Amino acid sequence: MxxxxxxxxxxxxxxxxxxxxxxxxxxxxxxxxxxxxxxxxxxxxxxxxxxxxxxxxxxxxxxxxxxxxxxxxxxxxxxxxxxxxxxxxxxxxxxxxxxxxxxxxxxxxxxxxxxxxxxxxxxxxxxxxxxxxxxxxxxxxxxxxxxxxxxxxxxxxxxxxxxxxxxxxxxxxxxxxxxxxxxxxxxxxxxxxxxxxxxxxxxxxxxxxxxxxxxxxxxxxxxxxxxxxxxxxxxxxxxxxxxxxxxxxGLENRIRRHRTFAKAVREWALSLGLELFPKLNEYSRYSNTVTAIKMPNGITDKELRGTLKSEYKILISGGQEHLKGKIFRIGTMGNITKRDVLATLAGLEDVLRRKEIIGESALDVAMDILDEI
Ligand SMILES: Cc1ncc(COP(=O)(O)O)c(C=O)c1O
The missing domain is CATH 3.40.640.10 (Type I PLP-dependent aspartate aminotransferase-like (Major domain))
Known part of the structure; x- marks a missing residue:
């Protein structure tokens, strides 16, 4: 499953x-x-x-x-x-x-x-x-x-x-x-x-x-x-x-957990040199429940999400409508755990490394943030 x-x-x-x-x-x-x-x-x-x-x-x-x-x-x-x-x-x-x-x-x-x-x-x-x-x-x-x-x-x-x-x-x-x-x-x-x-x-x-x-x-x-x-x-x-x-x-704890999960995903992505999709102005924020990341050059949506699904049994989302193939989205909502977040990032790193899109791992960055909860 x-x-x-x-x-x-x-x-x-x-x-x-x-x-x-x-x-x-x-x-x-x-x-x-x-x-x-x-x-x-x-x-x-x-x-x-x-x-x-x-x-x-x-x-x-x-x-x-x-x-x-x-x-x-x-x-x-x-x-x-x-x-x-x-x-x-x-x-x-x-x-x-x-x-x-x-x-x-x-x-x-x-x-x-x-x-x-x-x-x-x-x-x-x-x-x-x-x-x-x-x-x-x-x-x-x-x-x-x-x-x-x-x-x-x-x-x-x-x-x-x-x-x-x-x-x-x-x-x-x-x-x-x-x-x-x-x-x-x-x-x-x-x-x-x-x-x-x-x-x-x-x-x-x-x-x-x-x-x-x-x-x-x-x-x-x-x-x-x-x-x-x-x-x-x-x-x-x-x-x-x-x-x-x-x-x-507790609702407050739940909100904190959601915020921490999304922050871990964002900081992980940025540390790897990936780009977040939203363009913020002074009033907007990054979502605390879903993170949209630009698809890096050198890999297709099918290769990225397809391999994550077939090899790791982890499902993440692609872009919708004209954003298909241009972004991928990681949901961090509901009753998921730190383990789920880390497994997803580790799987993604593996797929990205095989395509030589990333070198060093950034899992330690994510783990440091996840330690906050
Ligand atoms: C912000 C937002 N609004 C509306 C919807 C539509 O909800 P549903 O697919 O449950 O009808 C979604 C579903 O992803 C959503 O994320």
């Missing part, structure tokens, strides 16, 4: 696998509501919110669409695209309202002046991706929300690969709606998404949104700690266990 070092789905903890192997329960029972209650409580902590959290049976994209469509009573929304998932927000929002698509070269940082200009021109909402998984960049959530507040605009954030692995303080930052996917930093299997929604968002509620993704239906049922339609019950068993693991680790 492969070791998954991709930015989701992540490797599952044994406890989470076992949690799913049990008899079904009714979703209108006290037993299910207790699971729901715990999941909501823990997800609120991960989102950094005291407001509502709704769980949808559907992958992260279902959560993105629910967030946009349910709150699409706006004349125009600004969607920020500096990667594949920002582009997805544009394409979702275009189905529901007029969109001002702010497009930046994938891998580059968001220009906050352009965001301000778009809002000053009358957009009533802004949607952006916090951790752009396709490029390994952490976008400036707090700063975007601050600008939006000046114009009273609704703020919708994709936190799909940040919530549960990096710092997200939705209420404090002024984010009105945020989304997470189960298969990323939360460490659960794919198939669930959660949307956190504050009271203000309901001013933008559009009752003509898609039936299944209408968050008002989720809100009504949440009073009984239930979902409006039959949920993916085994995935709730898994999410429940995944969140127990987060509670045991």
């Amino acid at each position: 492969d070791l998954l070092m991709i930015p989701g789905p992540v490797q599952l903890h044994e406890r989470i696998i076992r949690a799913m192997a049990r008899q079904m329960i009714g979703h209108r029972t006290k037993e299910f509501s207790e699971i729901m209650d715990y999941c909501i409580k823990m997800l609120k902590e991960c989102f950094g919110t005291k407001h509502d959290v709704f769980i949808i049976s559907g992958s992260g994209t279902a959560g993105m669409e629910a967030a946009i469509a349910s709150f699409s009573k706006v004349k125009r929304i600004t969607c920020i695209d500096n990667g594949k998932f920002g582009d997805r927000f544009v394409r979702i929002a275009q189905r529901y309202t007029e969109v001002d698509a702010l497009r930046f070269e994938w891998g580059s940082s968001i220009d906050l002046d352009a965001v301000e200009k778009s809002l000053a021109n009358g957009s009533e909402a802004v949607a952006f991706v916090h951790n752009e998984t396709s490029t390994g960049i952490l976008n400036p959530a707090k700063e975007i929300a601050k600008i939006a507040k000046k114009y009273d605009a609704l703020v919708i954030m994709d936190g799909i690969t940040s919530v549960g692995g990096d710092e997200v303080r939705m209420d404090e930052w002024g984010i009105d709606v945020a989304v997470v996917g189960s298969q990323k930093c939360l460490g659960a299997p794919p198939g669930l998404s959660a949307v956190a929604v504050n009271e203000r968002a309901w001013e933008f509620y559009n009752e003509r949104c898609p039936f299944y993704l209408d968050l008002m239906a989720y809100k009504k049922k949440s009073k009984d700690l239930q979902t409006p339609y039959t949920p993916a019950v085994p995935l709730f068993f898994a999410l429940h266990e995944a969140l127990k693991i987060i509670e045991e680790e």
